[in-house]
Amino acid sequence: MIPALPFALAATVLYFSAGLWQAMALARRVALRPHPIQFLGGLGAVSHAVVVYFSINATHGVNLGLSESASLACWMMAALLIVISLFKPIIAAAAVLLPVAGLSVMAVVSLPGNMIESGFTPGILVHIATSILAYALLSIAAVLSILLAFQQHALKKHHLRGIVQVLPPLVRMERLLFEAIGWGMFFLSLAIVSGFLFVDNLFAQHLIHKTVLSLMAWVLFGVLLWGHHQKGWRGQRAVRWTLAGSALLLMAYLGSKLAMTLIY
Structure with missing residues (x-):
């Protein structure tokens, strides 16, 4: 997991930045600008993908512990949100979903599991x-x-x-x-x-x-x-x-x- 720590930090910061921006836009504190939010969230998802790879990849199989499974699901959730938002106006959901994905990155780094499955x-x-x-x-x-x-x-x-x-x-x-x-x-x-x-x-x-x-x-x-x-x-x-x-x-x-x- 050590090689993934910089990517975990980057993903967390990017997710929370994009989510906060969208939350402030919903509250009309800042102008609604979907493209920067999509850009930050997309970079966060790319960094998160590296974390997912290092966290679930094990020598004799795949590690699908609680935090690893949650991180994998939240990565898919964030990635789908960003991709779909390019075609459908659903980026408002980023105010909740991207910070949740950020929390899942923090969880997999701080509370790694050890449930190896193979075959x-x-x-x-x-x-x-x-x-x-x-x-x-x-x-x-x-x-x-x-x-x-x-x-x-x-x-x-x-x-x-x-x-x-x-x-x-x-x-x-x-x-x-x-x-x-x-x-x-x-x-x-x-x-x-x-x-x-x-x-x-x-x-x-x-x-x-x-x-x-x-x-x-x-x-x-x-x-x-x-x-x-x-x-x-x-x-x-x-x-x-x-x-x-x-x-x-x-x-x-x-x-x-x-x-x-x-x-x-």
Whole structure:
């Protein structure tokens, strides 16, 4: 990990700088300028990638401890946010997600794990990759739902300045939210199917909670998408269901790692 320390410091500073800039823009303290935020966040993601490589690369396999897994997921989350923001107006989520990614870099440096795994088949790699993509996209959706809730509250109170001036129009925000949920559900479905196909004994004691929580999150997001398209669900209901599903997925992804860390 020592060779990665300069990159860890760089990633942390870049992430927090970009996140703070975006937070100040949401509060209308500075002008909203997406390109510098994308540039800083992109450099942070590149530096973070080096940290991820050094932290998970082990002599006889891959280190997927709690902090390493969290760092890997947060790197994917930050990288996706920056890339997608080049095409969709979701950079506002950087105010939350990039500092979280910075914290994950600090955690993997200060609290390294030692859970070495090896012998990954192509099917297992597909399961891991789709799980991380699903978590990253649905985390972005969770932050978009929080921003949407603030926007709805401001409009309800007829506060037309501040965050309302920075975010896209309400209808566009809702569309972005459900696009993120839709893609997140796509990869979550692939993760669940590949888990049943390629993971031995998916309902073993150390995986049962991850499996059940992931299935619960899948059902919840599925019902939300159905309700949105068939019943017109939106607004605060969409916010609550998104946050609930994201919380289940967080417990499934990191809770299983925490349990395995305590057991082993």
